[in-house]
Amino acid sequence: MRHNQNSYTVDEALQKLMHFCAYRDRSQKEVEDKLDSMRMIPEAKEKIIITLMQEGFLNEERFARSFVRGKYRMKKWGRIKITQELKKRQISSPIIKLGLSEIKENDYLSTLYQLAEKKAEMISETNTFKKKKKLADHLIRKGYEPSMVFDCVNDIID
Template identity: 35%
Template sequence: MKEYTEDELKYKAEAYCSTAEHCPSEVISKLNLWGADDVVTEHILEHLKKERYLDTQRFCKAFVRDKYRFARWGRMKIAQALRQKQLSSEDIAAGLDEIDETEYCENLKELLRQKSKTVSGKNEYERNTKLIRFAVGRGFTVDEVLRYIKQKDPDEFMD
């Protein structure tokens, strides 16, 4: 494995952070992979933060937007993923504030609508239990799911 100087590592880290939003734990992993020691890693992280290559709040906001829009995750799953990335509660909360409530509810309704077409059960209770389990696995709370499951017409998950 090639050994890099601190400047080379700094440039590699800048390039890595320029391509997409990353959190500090991801950058630390990359630096460790490239052979940086703890002192060098700390210097590079400070530099990246100072030059705004690395911004945890910006990362959280982008992560949340991508996950609820494209992956259609619920708040619980998004928050858990951000906690696994060792981000602060304040940054996670700021990211979750980015969620557009109307779009979020539409995502949940559409997920339930699609899943209800493929879910079968002996009775309505069993079918609804499967739908709830599915949506909770996607990171939505039971309360959020029940708001739509309890409606009479399964084809129209509306408020």
């Protein structure tokens, strides 16, 4: 029974957050932000978060793994950018490491090369040095490790 649009019982909030977490994996920070927006008191927030974890709706490792798979496969992000985004979501370093284990090393390298070749074709720069710089900057912005990027760029552009 809602008194006004901004107040929820613990059970109503829990139901709402179960749906929120079932739709896609969420980080604990996303759940806390959602509870804040619902104006839940700290005791209720804690109770709800514990229940969500116990019931398997909230799992940081599962979130990190699915986040890594999604950003790597769909957006072709590199490890550095993925790590920064997970840190923004307050995921701990050990869990980030587990999440990154979803990326296989040989796939990672071939993805980097595919991205580089595709982008190199689109860069109309005739000066080899400038073309290499533009390509390297693009790949580094995507979150790939600079040392890997420079090796790749040098392999692709002669």
